[in-house]
Amino acid sequence: xTETVIQLEKTTGELMDILRSKxxxxxxxxxxxxxxxxxxxxxxxxxxxxxxxxxxxxxxRAAGLARTYGYQLFDGTYTPTRDKLIQLAFGFQLxxxxxxxxxxxxxxxxxYPRNARDVVIIECLY
Numbered sequence: 649x650t651e652t653v654i655q656l657e658k659t660t661g662e663l664m665d666i667l668r669s670k671x672x673x674x675x676x677x678x679x680x681x682x683x684x685x686x687x688x689x690x691x692x693x694x695x696x697x698x699x700x701x702x703x704x705x706x707x708x709r710a711a712g713l714a715r716t717y718g719y720q721l722f723d724g725t726y727t728p729t730r731d732k733l734i735q736l737a738f739g740f741q742l743x744x745x746x747x748x749x750x751x752x753x754x755x756x757x758x759x760y761p762r763n764a765r766d767v768v769i770i771e772c773l774y
Contacts, residue, residue: 663683687753689728689733690722692753693736696740696742700741702740706739707739711736711738713732713735713739721736728754730756733750733751733756734747734769737750742773744759744773
């Protein structure tokens, strides 16, 4: 199984069906808390550091980010744009699937194979 940033048990469709069957959102959230994306970007990046057994310095250097700015992304001083997350994906040496999960979890659009620029990025990740 491919390693992903977030490992969920239920599909989005299943969650939608469950949500529609609940009397209110509070009941849904309480019963499905483990399925909801509640991590901040710094928490996601910290999880990746641990999973990949890398240091922030190594990822920042490999991503081609300015050192101070890179550390500020990791500590949450700045919220990374989609492009900075893609740079970090290269720094982490993420797979396409891991990159898509990171982008989605951070609230950014995933790489789209109908976009020429995204196609190049996808190819580079492979």
